Amino acid sequence: MFELADITTFIVSISVFLILFVKVYVVAAVLFSLPIPLTWIERKVAGHIQVRLGPFTVGPHGILQPIADTLKSFSKEDVIPEKADRLIFILAPLIALVPACMVFVAIPFGESVTIPYINYELTLYIADMNVALLYILAISGLGIYGIIFGGWASNSKYAVLGGLRSAAQMISYEVALSFAAIGVVMLSNSLSLVEIVKSQAGGFWNWNLFYLPVGPVWFIIFIIAGIAEINRIPFDLPEDEGTLGAGFSVEYSGMKFAFFPLAEYIAMTTVSILAVLMFLGGWNTPFPGAPVVPPIFWFGIKVLAFIYFFMWTRFTFPRYRYDQLMTIGWKILIPICLVNLLVTGFMRILL
Amino acid sequence: MEQIFFIGFAVLAIVSALAVVSLRNPVHSALCLMVCLFQVACIFVLLRSPFLAVVQIFIYVGAVMVLFLFVVMILDIRKVMLGSLVGKRSGFVYAIMPLVTLEFLLVIFKGGLGKVASNIPSGEEVKVAVIGKELFTKYLFPFEVVSILLLVAMVGAIVLAKDRDEGA
Amino acid sequence: MKKGRNVSRKIEGGLIGLLKKIFFIDLLTGMSVTLGYNLGKSITMRYPHEEKWIPYPRFRGVHTLNRDDEGRELCVACELCVAACPTDCITVVPEEDLTGRGIADRVPKVWTVNLVRCLFCGYCEDACPTTAVRLSRDYELATTDFSRTVRNRDELLQPPAIPETVKGGVVVEARYDKKNMKVRANMLRQKDWWKSKLNLG
């Protein structure tokens, strides 16, 4: 015999589980289809910045090009070098991809929406951890292992050099990135991303970016270190075509290779989202008086702007030399971080 | 439910820890060490201490292991794999091993490890703010000692890495 | 003690240089340039789907054999082009013909040019005493069918896709015909195209 209460609690817990499942599923589906529009946008941006048109043949304005590329990757021969460390060689693309996706457990896309008709309040995040920011930094840092292991397991000089470069680069810029995160935590008094966004509500002058004078400095440090973390030009030394062939991924082919750009695009989105959440007020509207649009709209616009920004810089700047990269990381960014940390601390105590 | 997860994490942690010391290829060992540290982080989560878990991943898996790998990758793997795991002074190693084991067991069972976090309510998620407050009030002195130790290590590393002729 | 290594590099350009560095002036300048390009018009010619380039008359493409005003073949099968050709790619076999097919009683039975060997030097054109062979402005020679690389007399006697009256140096509308793998330019072949340019004098 079941009590009625038992059954209702059972149904509630099942539905909670189901909702969580659906959320995870949706996020995963979006993540895996993300590179399809992103590669198209990136190639279009690349084309127009170089006064060309970009892909134009497959579908209207080449919009189906990424699908053709995917099919091509799938149908290509999957070569594993004879002297490679087979297990790690196969694992490496996964090690690159999985942490990039794991990050999205902690990323909020909005506060909550009430679904009409059934009056259910749906939160737009999978988990609101009270250490979300740290979690994201920690897990996204793991993606670098895919590059390091992939480079090493290929048993190729160029690949191993790419892996080494990536390791050193990651160590150097993780410090600056974490400092920028600490700065934001000091400004917003919380490690939870939802709280951080809430603390920036009400107009763009409340954003952490405009917490003068330290906000912009943190923002610039975060952006520079973020670009270095996701290995994009001007910091893409691990895959430097000019000197290393294709760096860590030189021995990869077919779908295994495609995992690396996939991970890179997801990481790029993560950094864009983090920048928006931490500095640009997340889903808060910039102009409180303006007509009301769903918060997710602002969020999307801001993230897209950031993604465009990353592509724009990619096709504008040349690559740094390796010693320049290290100099920027250790001798410029970190001292600025320390000074800025001090200033931020004083401002928070005294103001 | 939690028990099952704990057993899973613990078994994986122990197996990977054993693999770290028994595998011949140092890169495989490093990978196993990563897995081991990751499992320990998972156990921290089960112990309602997400901050420690995240910091564990951040520092050990994220940063320290990268440095390990950096060094290991420069090694000539084939030469290292041919060499013996236990060197010539193996007698010394065998003699010291039970001693170290005994010491660890003593620290775990007789040491004051259990008492450290006593004034944090058990079973609840440990807030970051609580940890911060404890660290900067009650445990300020050990905290500072550790910082100085790290500083000393850093200075030492720089001195060692410096060119000989430049130091004079 | 080595000096110079520890001396910090002077920032170029003094105070203004420093300010420029702090506010990323140089980087922003570069980014504004690329933004301008991004928003501006691209210079890509959408060949074969929408546009096609019509070369100048001096362009040397595939050969054509010409006719005179009355439609008679100009070639007299003198084989001077064969002699002039540096790559030996023209084959001419003469025959006697009294029906008035050509301007003389000697006409080519076979006139083929091997376009794979041809280097489009135009020597054949120069050597020809009757201006029978000319290099037209057709440049779409890519093919998946190897036999298409040798053109025979009948094909070469067809009017070229770009009539000689067209001045060239322009981009015209075009469209790609997938089935025949041909680019159809929006320019009709004129019926008596040879009349306009023929100059026997």
Ligand code: SF4
């Ligand atoms: S263009 Fe030159 S190579 Fe070609 S057929 Fe004429 S003479 Fe020979």
Ligand code: SF4
């Ligand atoms: S094309 Fe001219 S040169 Fe060649 S055989 Fe005919 S008439 Fe003589």
